Amino acid sequence: MKGYRTLVFNAAVALVGVAQAFDWTSVLGGQQAGVIVTGIGIVGMVLRSVTTTPPLTGGK
Template sequence: MLKGWKTLAFNAALAVLGVLQAADWVDLLGSERAGIAVTVIGIIGAVLRFMTDTPAMKGKSA
């Protein structure tokens, strides 16, 4: 079940990173806000990792 999800996730992450890299975040948010935005995104990712207890793309087994 869900075989190949790692390849799909990797390719989706590359596509998203390409779009994010192309954006000029300093122009969009200002120099102070751009740094804060990246920090907040990192903190949210870490918090979400601690809140989950199952591997990616898998639900709890019944």
């Protein structure tokens, strides 16, 4: 899985984007939804900083 963690994480975020039509704030509450999205961004930055392989570039 090395080298793909960041891609898997970002694919999961993309799936959340697809599910954006769902009203998350009615389920989680406005402030909790903001905290969760902030957490997702932080996890993405941490994963990128600990990844030792370069991002995929054009299938190389």
